[in-house]
Amino acid sequence: MSLKFAVLAALHEQPATGYDLTRNFRTRMANVWNASHQQIYRELSKMTEEGLLEVEDVPQDSRPDRKLYRLSDAGIADLANWLTESQGRPPTRDPLLVKLFGGDLVDPESLMAEITRQRQNWRQELDRYRDIEAEYFSAPEQVPFRFRLQHLALRKGIRSMESNLAWADEVVAVLNHEIKSRS
Structure with missing residues (x-):
């Protein structure tokens, strides 16, 4: 696209x-x-x-x-x-995921710092999306169809950020375990 x-x-x-x-x-x-x-x-x-x-x-x-x-x-x-027209899924190009593939070569603390920065970005993005939702879609069932569709696009962004944050919790748990085992 x-x-x-x-x-x-x-x-x-x-x-x-x-x-x-x-x-x-x-x-x-x-x-x-x-x-x-x-x-x-x-x-x-x-x-x-x-x-x-x-x-x-x-x-x-x-x-x-x-x-x-x-x-x-x-x-x-x-x-x-x-x-x-049917649209294919865009290719994934995520440097953070690549870092996990080679992450055992560095201190787990450096990966922890990276995931902490990313979590902060995702949290800010989620807050921004929720602000947009509150401003434009406080009563989505009462807006015209075109705006309900736009709200669904926004909901995808919200759910994506929520999913990213939940996944980051999993990464943090694994990194914390590794950091403790090295102590």
Whole structure:
């Protein structure tokens, strides 16, 4: 999958500026797709050239005009076509898992430090996802279908972070056992 379809899906919800899209990718879509400000603007430019987006210049006082992007009919058709295609699972490339494969070559304390840092990241991510859920989906059964689907995507992120934290507890238990046995 490319960034193109994540942008199309975000604009399907509502027209947005590049700034709005960047903010959306950092908040509501954070567990769905990761993209930098520059990547989003490059993609918007390319998609506009391809006729997938329409752009409206919105005048602003004492600032350059804002560009408001919305899906064109071709963009809607491209997104709808992609939605019907089967998607494979993305390949796993996780440096932490690779470290476990060679972890017996180093002190268990160094692995413990690594897993502790990762746990902290996962905890922060989980807290952020829960904040998004509280802000946007406090009553998910009362929102339109499209937002219930988005809530399910967010729930996947929440469950993934919860699973990562539970798995980290298992790793910590094994590392603690090894550290004690070496004492």
